[in-house]
Amino acid sequence: MALIDTIISSDDVRSRQRMLKFAAKRYASAIESNPDDYDALYNWALVLQECADNVNSSANSHTKDALLEEACKKYDEATQLNPALHDAYYNWAIAIADRAKLHGRTKEAEALWKQATKSYEKAVQLNWNSPQALNNWGLALQELSAIVTAREKQTIVKTAISKFRAAIRLQFDFHRAIYNLGTVLYGLAEDTSRTGVLVIGNEISSNELYSQSAIYVAAAHALKPNYSLPLPYLKVGYLTVPPVENPVAPHCDWKRFKFVLNHEGLQQIHDDEEKTNDRPAIRVDIQDIVSVKVCSDLTLPPGPSIIIDTIHGQIFLIADSWEYLDSWLDALRLVYTIFARGKTDVLAGIITG
Structure with a gap:
C-alpha cells in the first residue's frame, strides 16, 4: 500500500x-x-x-x-x-x-x-x-x-x-x-x-x-x-511551406499543406478545397537534391524546420513536431540513398504494389 x-x-x-x-x-x-x-x-x-x-x-x-x-x-x-x-x-x-x-x-x-x-x-x-x-x-x-x-x-x-x-x-x-x-x-x-x-x-x-x-x-x-505503406507513396503527411515563388515570404504567407513522397520525389498535394486558390505546388525531384538537413534559421516561422538544397535552390519546410521532422528527414534521406545506389526501380516496384 x-x-x-x-x-x-x-x-x-x-x-x-x-x-x-x-x-x-x-x-x-x-x-x-x-x-x-x-x-x-x-x-x-x-x-x-x-x-x-x-x-x-x-x-x-x-x-x-x-x-x-x-x-x-x-x-x-x-x-x-x-x-x-x-x-x-x-x-x-x-x-x-x-x-x-x-x-x-x-x-x-x-x-x-x-x-x-x-x-x-x-x-x-x-x-x-x-x-x-x-x-x-x-x-x-x-x-x-x-x-x-x-x-x-x-x-x-x-x-x-x-x-x-x-x-x-x-x-x-x-x-x-x-x-x-x-x-x-x-x-x-x-x-x-x-x-x-x-x-x-x-x-x-x-x-x-x-x-x-x-x-x-x-x-x-x-x-x-x-x-502498410500509404500506397502509392512511401510517406504522406503535412508540412508548412512558403509560396513557391517567394521562399522568404512573411510568416503569415506560409501555409500547411499535404505532401507525399515516392521514389521520384516530394510533391505538395492540394486538397479539394484548396484547388481553387491556384497556388502553385512545391515539387522536389530526388535527382535534384544536393542535401537534406535540419535548419535552425531564426527568420523562419516557429517550428522544427528542414532545408533541402537542390540544384535549383533551397526549399524550406516546417514539420508539425520534432518527431515528424525526424521521420521526414529519414524518409527523404533514405529515398535519396536508394536513388544514389541505383535502386530506384526496386523501390518503385514496392511502393506501387
Missing part, C-alpha cells in the same frame, strides 16, 4: 489509482482470511502490475521496479498454491520482462530475462495454444541474446526464431510475430555477414537470411493495415 501511495499520477489516472488501491486492500484482506486463496494473490499481483504501469519509469524507476518485484512475489505465491495457473505464469513473465527493461544491459537484466523466458516456457507448457505467449517468449530471448556472450548468442537467437515460427503456425495472420521473426532474422543476417560464420545448421548464408527477413517483414505489412 505504501508503494501505491508514492505514485504521482495525472488527474485522468488518479481516479483509477484510487480504485486500484481499494482493490489491493480487498485482496490483502482476502489473504488474511484465507492464505491459500491463490485467486486473490493472482489478482493482487495484477493490481500491482497495473500500478507499476502508471509510474513514469524515467522519473521514478525505483518505485516502478519495487511494484513489479512485489507483483512477481504474489505471482510466485499464487503459482505455488496452484501450479496449473498458466495466466499467472504469463503475466509473471511480463512483469519480470518489464523489470529487466529497467536494468538496461546489465548482469541483473540478464538474470531477469532468463527468468522471464522460464516463466513464458511454463505458461506455454500449461497452455500450448497461446501464440501471444510464444511471441513474447521469442521477444524475451531476443532481448537476452543482446546481453549474453557471443558464444551463447547464436543458440538463443535460434531458439527465439523457433518461438516466433511456432506462434505463426498457431495463428498465420499474427502480424506481430511475423514482423518479429523478420527482425530477428535480419539481425542474424547482419551477424553472419560481419563474422562470415554460417548459422542454423551451417547451411544458411547471410544473403538467404536477408531474403527471409524481407519475406516476413513484407508479409507483416500486408497483414496489418496500420503497418
Whole structure:
C-alpha cells in the first residue's frame, strides 16, 4: 500500500489509482482470511502490475521496479498454491520482462530475462495454444541474446526464431510475430555477414537470411493495415511551406499543406478545397537534391524546420513536431540513398504494389 501511495499520477489516472488501491486492500484482506486463496494473490499481483504501469519509469524507476518485484512475489505465491495457473505464469513473465527493461544491459537484466523466458516456457507448457505467449517468449530471448556472450548468442537467437515460427503456425495472420521473426532474422543476417560464420545448421548464408527477413517483414505489412505503406507513396503527411515563388515570404504567407513522397520525389498535394486558390505546388525531384538537413534559421516561422538544397535552390519546410521532422528527414534521406545506389526501380516496384 505504501508503494501505491508514492505514485504521482495525472488527474485522468488518479481516479483509477484510487480504485486500484481499494482493490489491493480487498485482496490483502482476502489473504488474511484465507492464505491459500491463490485467486486473490493472482489478482493482487495484477493490481500491482497495473500500478507499476502508471509510474513514469524515467522519473521514478525505483518505485516502478519495487511494484513489479512485489507483483512477481504474489505471482510466485499464487503459482505455488496452484501450479496449473498458466495466466499467472504469463503475466509473471511480463512483469519480470518489464523489470529487466529497467536494468538496461546489465548482469541483473540478464538474470531477469532468463527468468522471464522460464516463466513464458511454463505458461506455454500449461497452455500450448497461446501464440501471444510464444511471441513474447521469442521477444524475451531476443532481448537476452543482446546481453549474453557471443558464444551463447547464436543458440538463443535460434531458439527465439523457433518461438516466433511456432506462434505463426498457431495463428498465420499474427502480424506481430511475423514482423518479429523478420527482425530477428535480419539481425542474424547482419551477424553472419560481419563474422562470415554460417548459422542454423551451417547451411544458411547471410544473403538467404536477408531474403527471409524481407519475406516476413513484407508479409507483416500486408497483414496489418496500420503497418502498410500509404500506397502509392512511401510517406504522406503535412508540412508548412512558403509560396513557391517567394521562399522568404512573411510568416503569415506560409501555409500547411499535404505532401507525399515516392521514389521520384516530394510533391505538395492540394486538397479539394484548396484547388481553387491556384497556388502553385512545391515539387522536389530526388535527382535534384544536393542535401537534406535540419535548419535552425531564426527568420523562419516557429517550428522544427528542414532545408533541402537542390540544384535549383533551397526549399524550406516546417514539420508539425520534432518527431515528424525526424521521420521526414529519414524518409527523404533514405529515398535519396536508394536513388544514389541505383535502386530506384526496386523501390518503385514496392511502393506501387
